[in-house]
Amino acid sequence: MNFTPRRLYIFTGKGGVGKTTLSKAFVRYLTEHDHEAVYLTFRNQAIGHSHKGNEDLLKNGIREITLDLEESAKGYIEKKLNSKIIGSWIVKTPFFKALINMVPGFSYLIFLGKVLEMGKENPRLIVVLDAPASGHALTMVESTSNFQSIFESGTVFEDTGKMLARLNDPEYTKIHVVSLPSMMSWQEAIELKSGLKERTPVEVDITVNNCLYSLVQDNVNALPTGLRDKALNEKQLIDSHQNEMRCILPHSLANNPLDMEMDLVGSLSKLI
Amino acid sequence: MSLEIKSFEIFCGTGGVGKTTLAASRALQLSQKGLRVLLITIDPAKRLKDLLGLGGDAVGVVTKVELEGISLDALLMSPEKTIQRMASQFHTPDLALNRIVQILSRPYGGMNEILSLVEVEMQFESGKYDVVVLDTPPGSHFLDFLEGLDKIKSFFDQSFVEIFNYLGKKTANAGKKVFGLGLVNRFLSSGLKKLLSYLQGVTGAAFIDDFIQAVHIIYQSKDAFLKGLALQDKLKSREQCNWFLVTSVEQGKAQEAIELKSHASHFIHQDHYLVLNKCLEQEMESWVPTDVKLMALKESLSGREKKLKENLRQNFPVVLEFPEVISLSPSDHIEKLTQKWNSYAP
Numbered sequence: 001m002n003f004t005p006r007r008l009y010i011f012t013g014k015g016g017v018g019k020t021t022l023s024k025a026f027v028r029y030l031t032e033h034d035h036e037a038v039y040l041t042f043r044n045q046a047i048g049h050s051h052k053g054n055e056d057l058l059k060n061g062i063r064e065i066t067l068d069l070e071e072s073a074k075g076y077i078e079k080k081l082n083s084k085i086i087g088s089w090i091v092k093t094p095f096f097k098a099l100i101n102m103v104p105g106f107s108y109l110i111f112l113g114k115v116l117e118m119g120k121e122n123p124r125l126i127v128v129l130d131a132p133a134s135g136h137a138l139t140m141v142e143s144t145s146n147f148q149s150i151f152e153s154g155t156v157f158e159d160t161g162k163m164l165a166r167l168n169d170p171e172y173t174k175i176h177v178v179s180l181p182s183m184m185s186w187q188e189a190i191e192l193k194s195g196l197k198e199r200t201p202v203e204v205d206i207t208v209n210n211c212l213y214s215l216v217q218d219n220v221n222a223l224p225t226g227l228r229d230k231a232l233n234e235k236q237l238i239d240s241h242q243n244e245m246r247c248i249l250p251h252s253l254a255n256n257p258l259d260m261e262m263d264l265v266g267s268l269s270k271l272i
Numbered sequence: 273m274s275l276e277i278k279s280f281e282i283f284c285g286t287g288g289v290g291k292t293t294l295a296a297s298r299a300l301q302l303s304q305k306g307l308r309v310l311l312i313t314i315d316p317a318k319r320l321k322d323l324l325g326l327g328g329d330a331v332g333v334v335t336k337v338e339l340e341g342i343s344l345d346a347l348l349m350s351p352e353k354t355i356q357r358m359a360s361q362f363h364t365p366d367l368a369l370n371r372i373v374q375i376l377s378r379p380y381g382g383m384n385e386i387l388s389l390v391e392v393e394m395q396f397e398s399g400k401y402d403v404v405v406l407d408t409p410p411g412s413h414f415l416d417f418l419e420g421l422d423k424i425k426s427f428f429d430q431s432f433v434e435i436f437n438y439l440g441k442k443t444a445n446a447g448k449k450v451f452g453l454g455l456v457n458r459f460l461s462s463g464l465k466k467l468l469s470y471l472q473g474v475t476g477a478a479f480i481d482d483f484i485q486a487v488h489i490i491y492q493s494k495d496a497f498l499k500g501l502a503l504q505d506k507l508k509s510r511e512q513c514n515w516f517l518v519t520s521v522e523q524g525k526a527q528e529a530i531e532l533k534s535h536a537s538h539f540i541h542q543d544h545y546l547v548l549n550k551c552l553e554q555e556m557e558s559w560v561p562t563d564v565k566l567m568a569l570k571e572s573l574s575g576r577e578k579k580l581k582e583n584l585r586q587n588f589p590v591v592l593e594f595p596e597v598i599s600l601s602p603s604d605h606i607e608k609l610t611q612k613w614n615s616y617a618p
Contacts, residue, residue: 015286016522081470090470105376146375150482180522183600184320185288210522215569222566224559226552229598253572 005035005272006174007119008166010129012137013178014188018209021257022178022249023130025264026271027062030126037126038063038118042111060258069107072114080155105143112144113159116166137192141167141199168200175204176246176271181211181234186241205246207271213238214250246270275617276543277307277403278514279396280507283547284408284536285518286528290549292320293602294518294594295407296339296346297609301617302403303344304610310334310395311346313407314384321348323602334395340607347395351377354387357394358496367493372486385409389500397499508539515544517588521576521596522550526583533587546588550596553577592616 011023023039030037043052043066055066070091078087090096115127131137144164151157166172175196179189189206196204213234216223220231238248247270252263283295292313299311313326321327324337324346332350336343355377359368367373376383388406396404490497506512517540519529529546556574561567584591597608 014288016288016520086470142378146378150372150375180288184602188288216566219563219566222561222563224555226555226596226598227559230596233598233600251569253568255572255575 005030005126006172007125008115008127008129008173009271010131010137010173010175011178012131012175013192014180014185017178017180017185018260019178020130021260022176022207022209022264023128024062024064024257025261026268027128028261028265029268029271030128031062032265035126036122036124037128038065039130040065040067040115040127041130042066042107042132043068067111067114069110073107073110076110076113105139105146108140108143109147109160109163112140112163112167116163119166119172138195138199141196145199168202170202173200173202175200175202177204177206179206179208181208181213181237181248183233183237186237190244205271206244207247207249208238208245209249210251211238211248212251214248215253275514275545277302277305278512278543279403280392280513281403281405281516282408282507282513283406283516283518284532285547289518289520289522290594290605291518292407293605294516294547294549294609295405296320296324297606298516298613299344299346299403299405300339300342300606301610301613302405303339303342307402308400309344309403309405310401311337311344311405311407312349312388312392312395313346314349314388314409320602323606324348339603340610345401347391349384349388349391351383351387354391354394358390358493361394362493362496364489364493364496366489370486370489372482373489386497386500389503390496393499393503394496396503508541510541510543513541513543515540516547516592517544518547518549519584520549521552521580526580526587529584530587542589544588544590546584546591547594548581548584548591549594551577551593552596553593554595 009023009026011019011026013019020041027037027039039062041064052068054068054071055064057064073096074087074091077090078084081087115129119125119127132140144160144167147160148157148164151160177189177193177196179185186208193204193206211234212227213220213231216231217235220228220235223231238245242248247267249264249267252260254260254263281295281298283291283298285291295313296311299309303309311324313324323339325335326337326346326348331348332353334345334347337346352374355373356368359365377387388409392404392406395401517529517532519526533540533544552573556570556577559570561570581591581593594609594612597605599605599608
């Protein structure tokens with residue numbers, strides 16, 4: 001199959017909608033189509049707490065990277081000031097700890113900077129980012145422009161400017177909001193999508209995951225009342241909003257995350 | 273089992289488990305008992321916002337809500353409004369005017385957790401409420417929320433603050449930005465001096481100026497922030513706080529609830545309850561599917577739920593089960609869940 005994927009895919013949505021499984025399945029999908037893709041997530045721990053460092057592992061056939069805040073911050077400052085000693089000293093000062101811990105948006109800035117740097121170092125790499133849930137996804141997307149207005153000038157200002165250009169480039173970045181097929185979850189997804197659209201011009205699509213109706217549509221009436229109503233509510237939601245749904249994924253009968261990923265891989269071509 | 277009435281009830285857990293609806297139904301149940309209740313919520317979906325009457329002008333303002341014929345107070349957190357209340361209550365008008373503080377207290381500026389702590393404390397101190405029910409930000413952000421207390425402490429760490437307070441005074445007195453390396457040289461310990469000169473190289477001098485002004489202004493309002501620390505002891509105290517860790521069958525994530533508990537182990541005392549939402553067990557028991565695919569579905573759904581419950585019961589002293597409410601109307605959800613609360617705490 002021929003397709004040119006974007007360089008950065010951000011999966012977001014409320015907790016528990018299956019972002020992690022879906023992001024990993026998407027990495028598998030890209031890998032199966034001969035792309036070099038990596039699953040990436042943040043460990044957003046307060047600086048000064050015990051930390052494990054960045055991780056870069058091959059798990060069940062896909063590359064999984066976990067970025068650690070302290071290590072990423074250190075790396076950034078080291079690079080800017082050309083000194084490892086100064087970098088590790090700065091992140092340990094109370095001033096810096098206070099700044100990072102008090103202003104969580106700053107940590108997203110550091111993480112996103114690192115993600116874009118990886119993309120620059122390896123022009124073939126596709127990063128699939130398992131991003132923080134809802135409100136915090138907005139914090140993340142907003143952090144770059146907030147810090148643009150905070151800094152006004154200087155190296156960080158220039159760097160965030162470059163980051164904004166990448167993040168806001170529809171050829172480079174695409175955002176997937178993941179939702180469950182319930183009215184409540186759907187409305188939250190719609191709100192999140194419009195929140196994101198206010199902040200970035202890149203494409204934002206909604207994927208509906210874990211859909212019971214898609215699995216049992218032939219024998220909905222054989223379900224017990226509660227489940228039947230649930231499936232029918234899902235159907236009603238899908239019927240009235242199908243145009244706004246990029247992809248509808250059925251409920252998986254698998255009983256562990258890896259098998260669920262495998263279940264999903266075949267249905268993800270629309271997410272490119 | 274009986275649920276005692278405490279001054280604070282904290283609902284936490286990953287997003288999408290029905291935390292806000294559970295918190296709202298608990299707040300309603302407590303109000304039905306005749307208690308004066310304030311429900312503070314972070315960012316519910318629009319339908320729930322509508323139900324609670326928290327849309328538009330009501331954001332950040334305590335609002336009277338009518339639910340099932342009972343009225344209670346509800347507040348949708350707005351960091352900006354909290355900052356304004358702090359500025360007025362502690363007579364530090366600059367706090368609401370500083371450019372950096374304003375940017376950081378935008379709805380998604382990142383100060384939500386810390387400011388919700390301050391808000392809870394201010395509301396409780398007002399003496400208007402018997403119980404404050406707090407619906408926390410989702411997931412690991414609940415940890416940020418807890419750590420928020422330590423962050424406040426570290427932000428006001430004396431060694432750090434005195435220097436900035438002093439510098440801030442100099443800056444404020446001069447009425448313009450006079451801060452630069454010259455001043456640093458005169459007044460600062462060599463460590464901080466070096467740090468600032470390096471930071472200046474990265475961030476530009478204007479930011480350092482503005483940031484110090486912001487720190488100074490925040491420091492002037494430190495009493496308000498430090499009040500958040502007083503809350504820490506109350507939340508830790510078994511007499512004053514009930515903790516509800518919420519998860520749902522739909523998510524099947526026992527591990528996350530267990531991790532939340534272990535992360536927060538120095539906060540959470542014996543009176544904590546695991547709330548398992550969206551249980552299908554009753555529904556499944558009476559269902560005898562004949563179709564192969566449906567048998568597989570029943571097997572998968574019941575199996576997951578059973579495994580989840582076993583796992584949770586091993587890790588939590590009390591598991592409160594709430595059924596999955598199938599209805600498109602949020603008020604049905606609140607009504608059904610309130611009934612369930614009544615069965616646990618009549």
